[in-house]
Amino acid sequence: YEQVSDDNYFKKALMIAETLDEETEAANSVDLTTEKIPQYTITRLYDRDGTFSKKAVVEEIHKGTHILFHDGHSNPTTLMGLTREEVDTFNNTEYFFGYSLGCSAAKFEIDDSIIEHFVFNPNGSFAFIGNSRYGWYSPGSLYGAGDRFARAFFDVLNNTARNLGKALQLSKEDFAGSTSAMRWTYFVLNLLGDPETEIVTELMAPTAYFDTNPSADRLSPAPLKGDVNLVGIAKRGAADGATFKNYTIEYGVGKYPTTWNTLGISLVNDGQSEIVNNVLATWNTRLVNPYYVYTLKLTVYDENGRIGEDRWIVKVYPPTTVQVDPQLTETQVPQNFTVEVGINNVEDLYELNITLSWNTTLVDYVNHTVYSLLNDPVTEDEVNQTEGTYWIWSKSQISAPPFEGSGSLFEMTFQAKAPGTFILNISSSRLLDRFGGSITHDVLNGNVLIEPGVHDVAVTEVSVSKTVACQGLCIDINVTVENQGSYNEDFNVTAYANETLIDIMQVSLTSYSQTLITFTWNTTEVPLGNYTLSANATIVFGEDDTADNTFTDGIVTIIEPSFDIAVVDIGLNKTIVGDEFFTFINVTVENQADLTCTFNLTAYADLNLTTIGDEIIIGVQSVTLTGGNFSVVTFVWTVVGVGHGNYTISAYATPLEAEADLEDNTYIDGYIVVTISGDLDGDFDVDLYDAVYLLTRYGAKKDDPCYDPVCDIDGDGDIDLYDAVKLLTNYGKKDP
Numbered sequence: 103y104e105q106v107s108d109d110n111y112f113k114k115a116l117m118i119a120e121t122l123d124e125e126t127e128a129a130n131s132v133d134l135t136t137e138k139i140p141q142y143t144i145t146r147l148y149d150r151d152g153t154f155s156k157k158a159v160v161e162e163i164h165k166g167t168h169i170l171f172h173d174g175h176s177n178p179t180t181l182m183g184l185t186r187e188e189v190d191t192f193n194n195t196e197y198f199f200g201y202s203l204g205c206s207a208a209k210f211e212i213d214d215s216i217i218e219h220f221v222f223n224p225n226g227s228f229a230f231i232g233n234s235r236y237g238w239y240s241p242g243s244l245y246g247a248g249d250r251f252a253r254a255f256f257d258v259l260n261n262t263a264r265n266l267g268k269a270l271q272l273s274k275e276d277f278a279g280s281t282s283a284m285r286w287t288y289f290v291l292n293l294l295g296d297p298e299t300e301i302v303t304e305l306m307a308p309t310a311y312f313d314t315n316p317s318a319d320r321l322s323p324a325p326l327k328g329d330v331n332l333v334g335i336a337k338r339g340a341a342d343g344a345t346f347k348n349y350t351i352e353y354g355v356g357k358y359p360t361t362w363n364t365l366g367i368s369l370v371n372d373g374q375s376e377i378v379n380n381v382l383a384t385w386n387t388r389l390v391n392p393y394y395v396y397t398l399k400l401t402v403y404d405e406n407g408r409i410g411e412d413r414w415i416v417k418v419y420p421p422t423t424v425q426v427d428p429q430l431t432e433t434q435v436p437q438n439f440t441v442e443v444g445i446n447n448v449e450d451l452y453e454l455n456i457t458l459s460w461n462t463t464l465v466d467y468v469n470h471t472v473y474s475l476l477n478d479p480v481t482e483d484e485v486n487q488t489e490g491t492y493w494i495w496s497k498s499q500i501s502a503p504p505f506e507g508s509g510s511l512f513e514m515t516f517q518a519k520a521p522g523t524f525i526l527n528i529s530s531s532r533l534l535d536r537f538g539g540s541i542t543h544d545v546l547n548g549n550v551l552i553e554p555g556v557h558d559v560a561v562t563e564v565s566v567s568k569t570v571a572c573q574g575l576c577i578d579i580n581v582t583v584e585n586q587g588s589y590n591e592d593f594n595v596t597a598y599a600n601e602t603l604i605d606i607m608q609v610s611l612t613s614y615s616q617t618l619i620t621f622t623w624n625t626t627e628v629p630l631g632n633y634t635l636s637a638n639a640t641i642v643f644g645e646d647d648t649a650d651n652t653f654t655d656g657i658v659t660i661i662e663p664s665f666d667i668a669v670v671d672i673g674l675n676k677t678i679v680g681d682e683f684f685t686f687i688n689v690t691v692e693n694q695a696d697l698t699c700t701f702n703l704t705a706y707a708d709l710n711l712t713t714i715g716d717e718i719i720i721g722v723q724s725v726t727l728t729g730g731n732f733s734v735v736t737f738v739w740t741v742v743g744v745g746h747g748n749y750t751i752s753a754y755a756t757p758l759e760a761e762a763d764l765e766d767n768t769y770i771d772g773y774i775v776v777t778i779s780g781d782l783d784g785d786f787d788v789d790l791y792d793a794v795y796l797l798t799r800y801g802a803k804k805d806d807p808c809y810d811p812v813c814d815i816d817g818d819g820d821i822d823l824y825d826a827v828k829l830l831t832n833y834g835k836k837d838p
Contacts, residue, residue, distance in 0.1 A: 103197050103228045103299065111196050113307045113410065115142035116167040118159060118182055120174030121149040125242045128173035128203075131249045133314045135171060138256035140311035140335045141303070142169060143411045149174075151415040153357055156183035163226075166196030168302070170227070171252070173239075176204025178215045186216050192225040199266070199301060200230040201255070203239070203248035208232030208292050221294045229266055229295025231255070236290070238283035247283035251291060260303050267297020304340040308402035310349065310410035311335040313379070324414070327447070328421035328544060332367075332383045334412070336402045337376040345405040349373045351383045353396045357415055362399065365389050388544075392420040420447045422541060424456060424531045426548030431526075433518050434588035435555035437613065438468060440515045441526060441548055445475065445533070446508040448541060452476070453497040453534040460516065461524035462490040464552055470514040478502035483512075491529070504536050518552045525549055557644035558587035561595065561637045561653035562616070570659045570763055571625060572666055574696040575730060577658060579604065579621040581637040585611035587645075594640045597621040599633040599658070609639075625660050633658045665758040666695040667727070668766035669703070672751055673734075676811040677772070680779025680828070683817055684740040687720065689753040694763070696729035702756040705737040707749040707774065717752075718744065725755075741776045746786060746837050749774050778837060780829035782812050786837035788829060796821065796829055 106112070117136055119129035129150035136144055145162055147154040159182050163170070172182055179186055181204055200220060202208075208217040208230070220226040239246035254273040263269045270293050277284050313333040314324060336349035350373055352362035366386035370377060382400065390396065395417050402410040423446045433439045443458060445451065454476070460467075467487050474481075476498045483494040494512060498504065526548035533541035560583065567578040585591050590612050597604040605621045621637075636654035645651075668691065675686035687705055705720040721737045752770040761767075775784040782792040795813065802809040803820040811817075815825040 106196075108196075109306050109408065111166055112168050112302045113141070113143045113305050114167045115139060115144045115169040115171070116159075116162050116198075117144055117146050117148075118154060118170070118172040118174065119146075119148045119150065120154060120182075122173075122175070122239055123241055126239065128239075131239075131244045131246070132171065132173050134244055135173075135249070135253050135256060136311070137313065138253055139169070139260055139303075141260075141305050141307075141309040141340055141410075143307070143310065144413075146413070146415070148415075151357065153415070156188075159184065160188075160192075163192065163198070164194050166194060167198045168196075170198045170200040172200070172202040172204060173248070173252075174202075174204055176202060176207040176216070176237075178206045178209040178212055181207045181216045181220075184216070186214065186219045189216060189219040189226060190223055192223065194225050197226065197228040199295075199299075200227045200232075201252065202230070202232045203237045203252060205233060205237045206235060208294055209234045210292070210294065217294055227295075229293065229299055231266075231270060231291065231293050233287070233290045234292050236286070238287055247287040250284070251277065251287050259301055264300040264303055265297065266293055266295060266299050266301065269301075270297075304342075306339045306341045306344050306404075307408045308339055308344070308346060308349075308404050308410035309335050309337050310400045310402040310412040312398065312400055312412050312414040314414055324416045325419050326385070326387050326416050327419045328387060328542060330385045330387055331381045332385055332398065332400075333380065334382050334400060335378050336373070336382055336400065336410075337378055338404060339408075339410070346376050347403040347405050349377075349382070349400065349402040351385075352399050352401075353385075353390070354399070356395055357397060359397050359399075387418045388421060390418055392418055394418055422446065422448045422533070422543040423546055424528055424533070424543055425546035426458075426526050426528065429546065429548055431548060431550045432553070433550070434553045435518045435521060437555075437588050438515055438517050439550075440513055442510050442513040443528070444508065444510040445543075448508070448533065448543070449504075449506055450535040451505040451533055451541065452536040453495075453538075454511070455495045455530070455532040456493070456511065456528060457530040458492045458514070459527045459529045460490045461522070462488070464520050464522045464524050465516040465518055465550070467492075468515040468517050470512055472512045473510050475509045475511050476502070476505050521552050521554045523549065523551050555589055556587040557589055557591065557642050558585070558647050559591055559593050559611070559639045559642055559645065560584050560586050560647075560650035561639050562650070564597075564635055564637050564653050564655045566635060566656055566658055568658070568694070568763075569656065570661060572663045572695040573628060573630060573660050574626045574663055575694060577623045577625060579623055579635060579637075581619050581621065581653075582616060583609055583611070583619065583637075583639055584616040585613055586647075586650075587642075588613045591642050593642050595619060596638050596640075597623075598636045598638070599623065599628070602633075628660050630660050630662060633660065661762065663696045663729075665697060665699050665761045666693070666763050667699060667701055667755045667758060667761065668692045668694050668763075669753045669755050669769035670732070670766070672753055672769055672771045674751065674772050674774060675817075676774070676814075678775045678777060678782060678784045678812045679739075679741050680781070680815050681741055681744065681746065681776055682779045682828075683742075683815065684738055685774065685817070687737040687739055687751060689735045689737065689769075690732060691725055691727065691735060691753075691755055692732040693727035693729055694766075698726065698728045699758055700724060700726040701758055703735055704754045704756070705739075706752045706754065707739065707744075708752065709745070709747050709749055711750055718749070720751075739774075744776050746777050747775075748784075749776060778832050778835050779815055780832040780835075782829075788832045788835050793829060793833065796826060800826065 119132040127150040129148035259269040338344040338346035366389035398414040481496040563582040671690035673688040707718040780788040799813040
């Protein structure tokens with residue numbers, strides 16, 4: 103070691119840190135130790151950052167390192183996950199000085215402690231400091247006994263004495279007279295190696311060092327958000343004749359990047375000046391993808407091509423924001439619009455003080471709602487409509503936990519009263535943590551664009567109930583009208599048959615809404631012939647678009663009075679029927695002509711609609727109807743002996759002589775499942791689901807809200823013991 107002059111070797115340091123317990127990451131303390139030797143190019147193998155492993159340790163040792171520092175658990179035979187036998191296989195030719203805080207790794211009185219294998223083998227280390235008994239740390243703290251001794255040692259080594267033995271002794275003397283773990287550590291910390299060996303600390307290579315600002319409770323890569331000041335050292339080496347040229351900072355995705363980027367990084371003085379324990383650059387992390395892990399690389403160059411390098415693994419999070427949502431609101435006079443003010447991606451929020459302002463010449467305040475964002479808060483707020491401001495203050499009670507995450511603070515509704523643009527401005531915002539410290543955050547205001555108001559009504563559709571009708575019948579004319587403007591409107595709609603007025607109806611519509619209105623056209627005195635139907639909406643005040651105020655569509659033919667019957671509806675008493683019982687089918691028929699007529703009405707059940715002639719005739723009834731009237735005809739279908747299956751129900755009215763419109767004589771709608779009595783869900787078995795469902799309806803009677811006719815198995819109008827017994831009788835049966 104004393105004969106080596108390779109500066110590239112001398113500048114390398116390997117820092118290794120394991121997880122000590124669920125609340126203590128050794129990496130947080132080791133980051134503080136690195137501050138004592140910033141001139142070295144440091145490689146970090148940390149459990150915290152996911153870079154530590156036995157394999158990684160071996161690879162870095164074989165690459166060559168000058169200093170190795172370890173904070174983690176060990177025993178006399180294992181260190182950094184390595185056994186004595188594995189240490190014996192080392193073939194590195196660049197020897198290192200090692201220092202470990204682990205327990206008993208230097209217990210030299212036994213046969214061959216593991217640190218002895220590091221030192222006495224042909225390869226490995228030339229010297230090593232370790233504990234001959236327990237090493238001590240403080241859970242959840244950066245200042246355990248071992249941590250303090252280690253920092254004192256490297257501080258002395260870098261500033262006072264370069265001889266290993268002297269540096270160790272001087273660093274211990276600072277803690278002479280200590281008690282407990284500090285006294286213990288004083289005696290068990292030993293150097294295995296030549297105490298006169300001098301460590302090279304003054305390097306020609308430039309110094310590159312990131313201050314990683316560790317915190318005792320950080321168990322993962324450093325969280326960064328928003329604008330981040332990157333602090334550290336970028337300067338010439340400490341050896342005589344060392345020079346400085348410039349420095350750069352780059353980042354790459356992941357822990358082992360292969361490509362690098364500088365987007366969003368602003369170097370102090372473009373990296374042309376030496377920096378010592380100060381801001382190197384500002385990184386705008388908003389320009390990269392949040393929730394990703396990145397590696398930052400600081401590279402310092404000298405005039406002769408030497409470089410110093412440091413890397414820092416970080417994780418980027420979205421910045422804390424106080425913001426108006428939506429960011430852009432587009433509306434019209436005199437519309438109302440609502441915005442929400444929320445706080446996003448915040449940690450440890452305990453108190454807030456926010457003011458929102460708006461342009462009172464363009465909008466009026468309508469109302470607002472405050473949400474309880476903080477935990478157990480005391481809240482005050484005030485609206486000043488004259489000034490156009492809203493102020494809110496909220497603070498959690500002392501015993502309440504702080505708020506973490508994102509949420510809505512309040513929403514506010516305005517009415518646009520004049521066209522223009524303005525900013526919904528968060529004119530002041532203050533976020534405080536539980537200790538009264540200010541929480542850094544971004545403010546995102548809202549932009550509002552108000553267009554002039556529009557008056558515009560339209561008729562968009564006209565349809566009729568029949569296109570051919572006997573003289574004397576009434577025809578429904580359905581007209582769809584819309585308010586396509588931003589104002590509420592009252593207007594008239596007129597329906598016409600050719601040029602003849604049918605009726606006028608008054609309509610009131612709110613902005614951007616529509617409605618369907620129905621005109622009834624009595625054709626009693628309407629001459630026979632073809633009629634074109636149309637509807638017109640009156641022009642409202644200020645309306646420019648009048649082309650769509652009239653809609654013409656469809657021709658209705660009025661013919662001589664004749665016969666015209668129609669089946670218009672089928673109603674089913676129940677959709678699932680047990681194979682021992684019956685159900686009711688209600689068929690609605692209409693006489694759509696003016697003459698009284700008598701006709702036959704037949705109800706069918708069909709298992710397969712594609713096969714003609716296999717229909718089951720449920721029943722046939724004779725029906726007499728006067729002109730323009732309707733009747734509901736009830737059929738009783740007893741399904742005893744009917745095969746199980748899904749039956750489509752239809753009804754057919756036998757055509758009358760001279761009946762022209764036959765399309766509506768047939769009506770197909772709905773199906774009935776014929777199954778095992780007690781099968782209430784129509785899956786052709788009686789099981790627990792059926793029993794549980796009947797139990798939920800048990801005791802209900804017809805017209806009760808919870809009465810389901812499917813559960814009334816025997817059809818007697820109530821769900822009682824007889825129905826339950828029938829289900830239990832067939833329980834477990836399946837349709838084969």
